[in-house]
Each structure stands twice: as C-alpha cells, then as structure tokens.
Amino acid sequence: MTVFSQGSIRKIVGGEGSIEQLSDVAKSFNAQNIVVITDAGVFATGLVDRPLEILKNAGFNVNLIKDVPPEPSVAQVNGIYAQAKEFACDLLVAIGGGSSMDTTKLVSLMLRNSVTLEQMVKGAKPTQKGVPTLMVPTTSGTGSEATPNAIVLVPEENLKVGIVTDLMIADCVILDPVMTAGLPPRITANTGIDALCHLMECYISAKHNPLCDTFALEGIRLVGQSLRECFTNGSNLKAREKMLLASCYGGICIASSSTVAIHALSYPLGGRYHIPHGLANAILMPLVMDANKDSCLDRYYDMARAIGLDVLSKSKEEAADLFVKELYALNRDLGIKCDLKEKGITVEVIDELVEGAKKVTRLLGNNPKTFTYEEMAEIYRKLIAANA
Numbered sequence: 001m002t003v004f005s006q007g008s009i010r011k012i013v014g015g016e017g018s019i020e021q022l023s024d025v026a027k028s029f030n031a032q033n034i035v036v037i038t039d040a041g042v043f044a045t046g047l048v049d050r051p052l053e054i055l056k057n058a059g060f061n062v063n064l065i066k067d068v069p070p071e072p073s074v075a076q077v078n079g080i081y082a083q084a085k086e087f088a089c090d091l092l093v094a095i096g097g098g099s100s101m102d103t104t105k106l107v108s109l110m111l112r113n114s115v116t117l118e119q120m121v122k123g124a125k126p127t128q129k130g131v132p133t134l135m136v137p138t139t140s141g142t143g144s145e146a147t148p149n150a151i152v153l154v155p156e157e158n159l160k161v162g163i164v165t166d167l168m169i170a171d172c173v174i175l176d177p178v179m180t181a182g183l184p185p186r187i188t189a190n191t192g193i194d195a196l197c198h199l200m201e202c203y204i205s206a207k208h209n210p211l212c213d214t215f216a217l218e219g220i221r222l223v224g225q226s227l228r229e230c231f232t233n234g235s236n237l238k239a240r241e242k243m244l245l246a247s248c249y250g251g252i253c254i255a256s257s258s259t260v261a262i263h264a265l266s267y268p269l270g271g272r273y274h275i276p277h278g279l280a281n282a283i284l285m286p287l288v289m290d291a292n293k294d295s296c297l298d299r300y301y302d303m304a305r306a307i308g309l310d311v312l313s314k315s316k317e318e319a320a321d322l323f324v325k326e327l328y329a330l331n332r333d334l335g336i337k338c339d340l341k342e343k344g345i346t347v348e349v350i351d352e353l354v355e356g357a358k359k360v361t362r363l364l365g366n367n368p369k370t371f372t373y374e375e376m377a378e379i380y381r382k383l384i385a386a387n388a
C-alpha cells in the first residue's frame, strides 16, 4: 500500500437545513467574536442573512467582511487580512465558494503566525494553528472546505500558486444543499466539473491510496447521478446534496492524494488569462483524460463503472474509450465552452502556456504518465482548435 497521510476536518454537519445548527457549532468553539467572510456575489443573493441572524440571535459579537474578490491575488488576500485584523476574532466563518474559503484559510493562519503571505507563496511554512475556521460552501466544486490547500494568484508570475499545510484544514464544515440551490447554471456546471476533476485526478494520481480511492469512486458516482440535474433543475435539493457531498469528497481526496495534469495545465489559463478555475479545468478535462488513458486502463474501467456506464461486457480499453466519450458528452450537455481567442489564447502563446504548466511540478509530478513538452503543447493545440 502507498504510504499516505490524511488530515481531516474535525466536525462535519450536513443535510438540508443544517445551516440552522450554526450557532450550536459556533458555541462548541467557545467563541465570542466572530468574523464572517464572504464575497459580494454571495452577499447579494441574501444567503448570508440567515447565518448572520442565527449568530447574532445567539449572542455572538459578529463582524462581516463581504468583499472577497473572485480568485484573489496575494495583495487582495492581504487586504482581507488587514480588515480581519481589526476585529479581535476567535472564530472565522467562511460562507462562499473556493475564493472565500481559501481566503479565510490564509487569513486564519496569518492572524496567528508571523510568516507573511508572500513568504508562504515562496514555500515558508507557518508553524501555529490559525484562528479556528467554520466553512459553509455555497458552490459544489473546489472542496476547499476539506483540503489543506489555498490558491492565490501571483500576478508578477502570471501564475496561481497553491499553499499547502494541514494547519489550514477547516475545523468544522456545514454542508447544506439549500446554500447551493440558487447557484446559476453556468457556475453550477463549471464548479461541478472542477469537483469531478478533483475526484478523477486523485484517483489516477501517483499518490492515490485506499482512502482516497474510496471517496473518489463514490464521488464520481454521485456526480454521474446529479450534475446534469443540478444544471437543468437547480432547485432539486436531493441532486444539490449529492453534488455538495461529491465536492467535499473531492477535497478529502486532495488531502491525501493530488490533482494532476488537468489542474497543472489549467493554472496558466487562470493565472495569465483569468479564465475561472472550474471552466479552465472543464475545457481541458476530456483532452487530458484522453491523453492519460493508456497509462492506467484499470482505473479508467473503475471510473467508467462509477459514473454509471454499462461496461461489464467491455474490455478495459473499450471501457476507457467510453469513459472519455462520456466526459465529452458531459461537457456538451453542460454547455461548457470558452472563447479562447477572445481571451488572447491562440497558437502563438502555446510555448508560454507549456512553460507555465511545467512550473506546476507539485501536480505534474503525480500525473500517471510523464508528459513531454510536445505532448503538453499538443493538448493546448487541440484545446485552442476546439474552443476557437
């Protein structure tokens, strides 16, 4: 068995209406001063109103930061940290997607460590546990509530960088599908494919292990059952619940395994060209999964079964082909597309993209096969042709 190490969330509260448990959960931290961190889009939906009311009614002193930018840069996270520092808080509550949750994880650490974010980006490790965190995801995608990772944009390098430490894993998570029911179809699709990528990539990663395998296959099964339904009928709470679990399972997988080439190749698309994280992964997903197929046919067979394909009478090769076809079909059904030309991505920038992806050794090093420069260039070439 591969040697693996899994940090995990201390408490998970889940199910429809579980947000009502918020004050009981907050009380378990013996907290008095709470800072709630969210973004303007989530705040505008009214999703934060009830959690604020619950906390205030329970007697907590509550402050709100509601301007986390989408996919924030180092300077922007520092800006949120500066706001949080003003309040002597003993609990941080993140309500939002990966942008709010990642920011909250970093702020939590910075409040209790002297290491700066700039130093962490360069690899410095904090040593102290941060201010306790309680996460309420409102997208079903990043699984950030379960991962030891936070991603920040480093504009000088045109790249996103992942900071990784078990100290960042959330103390408590509330998984309430009601909090994702109003997610617009476009974001539902992009973030849902991000979750699927985490599950699949962790399952084929060189770091896969029995614990990750269990969550990955179950997560892929849940995505197969519910992502299309969430896209077409977002108010179906049963489907939303399945996607929220799948997303969290993807995060649990990342905590002991690792994403691989889809995420590595997507980092330059986000870092330099600001394509949203989920969308960048989604357009790359079938191409990279196709390119990896021959290196782990057994695992593709398992994933084909998990996602709901009837492959019992098929060979491993046939099942893997059918699985990749299903990924293309899923993208088609979810209307995944991105005008790359409009974003400035043409064949002229392929070398720059490959150079950017090559820097993401943390992920590329775990891909089931070693991609040559030319193989990565070929994936980007096909991507540009498919999204012209």
Ligand SMILES: NC(=O)c1ccc[n+]([C@@H]2O[C@H](COP(=O)([O-])OP(=O)(O)OC[C@H]3O[C@@H](n4cnc5c(N)ncnc54)[C@H](O)[C@@H]3O)[C@@H](O)[C@H]2O)c1
Residues within 6 Å of the ligand: 039, 040, 041, 042, 045, 047, 070, 071, 072, 096, 097, 098, 099, 100, 102, 138, 139, 141, 142, 143, 144, 147, 148, 149, 150, 151, 160, 179, 180, 181, 182, 183, 184, 187, 191, 194, 254, 277, 278
């Ligand atoms: N920490 C990790 O392990 C990890 C993993 C993958 C990605 N990420 C990072 O997470 C970030 C992306 O997070 P994301 O994909 O969740 O998107 P996001 O947090 O940036 O949110 C996307 C948009 O959706 C809106 N939104 C969120 N929830 C909503 C709801 N319920 N109803 C209506 N609108 C809603 C937000 O206002 C925002 O405009 C990126 O920075 C990415 O790099 C982190």
Ligand SMILES: [Fe+2]
Residues within 6 Å of the ligand: 142, 194, 198, 263, 277, 281
């Ligand atoms: Fe991701």
